[in-house]
Amino acid sequence: MELALIQIFNGVQYGLLIFLAASGLTLVFGILGVINLAHGSFYMLGAYLALTLTSLTGDIFLATLLGAPIAVAFGAAIEFLFVRHLYKRDHLQQVLLTFALILIFNETQRILWGSYPHSVPAPSYLSGSISLTGALSYPVYRLALTGICLALAMAMMFVITRTKIGALIRAGESNREMVELLGFDSRWLYRLVFASGTALAAAAGMLAAPVESVYPGVGERVLIISFVVVVIGGIGSIRGAFLGALAIGIADALGKVFLPGFASMMIYALMAAVLAIRPGGLFGRAA
């Protein structure tokens, strides 16, 4: 029972991380209409930025603050160089070009950081565990991570639902032509959305670095899971991604303990079940 409680904590924390990555993916697909397989690479970029910047600054949070603008710039550059050519192409070409980007990013990672796994220290003031009830204790950094992810998620929801830029993003999702007719250059809107998605994935990668080790394929598992979350939540739906990510996080964490060996299968089974009942996902328009 206590194990289950711990795993639910872990599941929520993992789910929130996945949400950060998946929200970027769902925005990019919902608004730009691009299937971005390289999205996992942005998570990896975050993890390795955390590695380098933490060793320079000595603090993961400082590293995250420095890394975020780097990720935004990187995302904007990738959009300008490659992704913008895909808006009018079919899914096949999108899949292919972004798959090729994975090859390049993985190799670049190997050149810059090598193939060995690394670990990133949690800040000393957040090391150790706190006891929850009697025998139950939980690492402080993980708790902080949960809080930060939740704060980021809420900040993102605030931006999207309450600000003019958020209104513009929602408008772009429903009617690109009308956005243009009101005088907004959708090219810049798209670049902004893509760069934000990149930054969200990278932020997840950076913040997760102290709890996961940093290794070459770190982004790929996140990519596949994020896709599952996007499909469960409904394409383009931030709310759906939030619920989907939490469900996946908890299912994965509990599955690891109670159904070892079948945890990842459970995730896909969950997706199949959701699609069977609601073909467009939880909050999606009908497929």
Next chain:
Amino acid sequence: MSALLEATNIHAGYGAIQILWGVDFRVGERETVGLLGRNGMGKTTLLRTLVGLIDAGPGHIRFAGNDVTHASTAARARAGVALVPEGRGIFPNLSVMENLTLAARAGANGLAEWTVERAFDLFPRLAERRRNWGDQLSGGEQQMLSIARALMTNPRLLMLDEATEGLAPLVRDEIWATLRKVAQAGVSIVVVDKNLDDLFGLADRAVVLVKGEVVFDGAAQALRADEASVHRWLGV
């Protein structure tokens, strides 16, 4: 009257389907133009070409003294061209207020600036509905919102595709009354609508399209008086 918008030799269509065959179209400063023609004759295509959603082919488009033939839709909108499209283009997932504030753009067109308050004065109904989502509005309210939103961009030229289609008579009257106020405020207007008497009551000039070509371009009252031509071009 100096020309605010001047389009010449527009050849346009969708893919292999050519709809417009060498259309010339101009709108003067503070002028109101009725654009007429039966369904499928190219009115919508012309409006979409003027705002840059469709390529003008070999044609040229000038707006406020600048060549905008190759300018993007957004750039034309910022220069002061607004379109209220067929179907109205309300963002369903934005509130009425958001639909308006999103469009707000400080105008440098020498006319009094449009604000949310002024828009609500024009359409009091929208003020009541300000917190509703775009897709919770009736057709008439959507059209009011679409017009108000276009005005929030402080346009010099307001174009309306099917201004009153599908609306109840009272709502139609309200829209026409509003358009007269907008015209008095100095905004040039192009209207597509099938209610000819309403249109003739507003428009200074009329342009008739038949099969993608201009067959009439002149004073609205001259067309109104020529019943035979009206029947030939617009009737059955």
Next chain:
Amino acid sequence: MIRNPTPTVWAIIVVLAIAAALAPMWLGPYGVKFATRIISLGILVLSLDLLIGVTGLVSFGHAAFYGLGAYAVWFVSPKDDSADLLKALALAIGLAGGAAAIIGAFAVRTRGFYFIMVTLAASQMLYALFHDTRIAGGSDGASIAVKPDLVIAGVTLIDFYNRNSIYWFGLAALALCYLLTLWLAQTPFGRALQGVRQNETRMSALGFETYWFKLTVFVIAGAMAGLGGLVFACIDGFVPPEALGWKQSGLAIMMVVLGGTGTLHGPIFGAIIYAMLEEALKSSGIVGATIADHWAIPMGLVLIAVVLGAPKGVAGLLPRRAAQKLTPSTDEPRIVATTQRLSVENVGRRFGGLVAVDGVTLSFEPNKVHAVIGPNGAGKTTFTNLLSGALPVSAGRIALDDEDITALSAAAKARRGIGRSFQRTNVFGDFTVGENCAVAAQARRPGVLRFGADRLREAEAVGFALDATGLRERAQIRAGDLSHGEQRQLEIAMLIASGAKILILDEPLAGTGPEETRRVMDLLRALTLDHTIIIIEHDMDAVFSAADTISVLVGGRLIARGAPDDIRRDAAVREAYLGNFGMERAP
């Protein structure tokens, strides 16, 4: 549509095949293994092209079936001390095909992004099964103890311990698969698949159960990939779980696109080029140590260049065969046939609170041109949807002569000779004019497993439709290359080929020039010899000059019906078109 390769391409294929058959004579052990790997990938990508290039299904989980085929060898081998090749074959193909049937049953219900994701998730599920559990070596992969052989009556015919045996077996399998897919793509079944790729909605409207077509090809492709996996497993006697992971699927898609989708031979070239390029970029002797060490970067750049610069792949650079000759002309005199009378009584249709069509009663006399006109939003398109059965009526009755056909589906109405064209041009752009008509004729009997040649009656129907619409001379032109007006003509030809006698045409003149307008209207007049025409049209000159009767719909109600001259004088019609023009001056 996919056709046999041109002589140039055939020559390349045959030379390649002969060279490949003789290759073990000079290739060393490493070379033969390398070539065998290309062959196993060749089978994988060929089967994937059946999905992507032929049917338009972008599967991102196709490697799952390849991997299952490979694991099948492991399942067969440890049991006996001599693993039977026939058993291995049966299990590889059966396992992969069976899994494809189960996954496909779900996946082919979805489209686009969702199809990509569902196939991806399904393959990842299988990957997790083999990676996370100890079923077949788990994450370490499966080591096959005994490679299969084929022993008949004590004579060992094939022994996979001989490297060259595997190679030749694989090569023969690849050649067989290629010929099989090439044939399959040109059968009526394959033609229907290509119709699905170009416009699935239209195929459904023609009466094809696209679900079963997609599922059938998904299973065929899966089984074929399983065969490729079997060859792969026998190369090293080792199967890593990554063989069925998403990266393997992604690589297969790469090879298909690199070679050229929808050509069948292209993807095989793609596999060869990809493997050779990778090999070259990896060998420091060719590109230098720096690049060889980081070969993935130039590889990625090459692929991006292909996507952006040559989306048709390598095969796009080779010549493609023009359409083949079509059935001989039917010179027999045309039979003058009266069609049946379609009539509606008090027909209505509401959408929620909106009444789109309201109590319309009309009868369409046979062998005449009937026009339905009305301003925007009058309910004309809804009305045609009711006539054709695309929408059920909310009220009223539809009859064909005396038979009540109100409740019949669109497909059932089509079989009774009621066919409709669509507002937007909807021909299959990649098919020739003749093939468009052939697929429409096939829709009379849209059974799934039609692998034989076109039936004589269908060929006659195609010939008849081409003659009736004057498109005989254009039969071998790609429909996408026709002028817009000719495409509208082709739509009418397709209706006729499908056996329609009552043609419902939604804006057949939209976007046609004056010359083409006259031609289409002349065609419609001529067709009344043995058809009834119902057109919805805005071009008043055309309608008033060619129609026998005109019905005017306004706000979903029929406000007038009669000969053109009566309609012209009708006051209600005048108001419908001119709004309140002149109303204030009238008393």
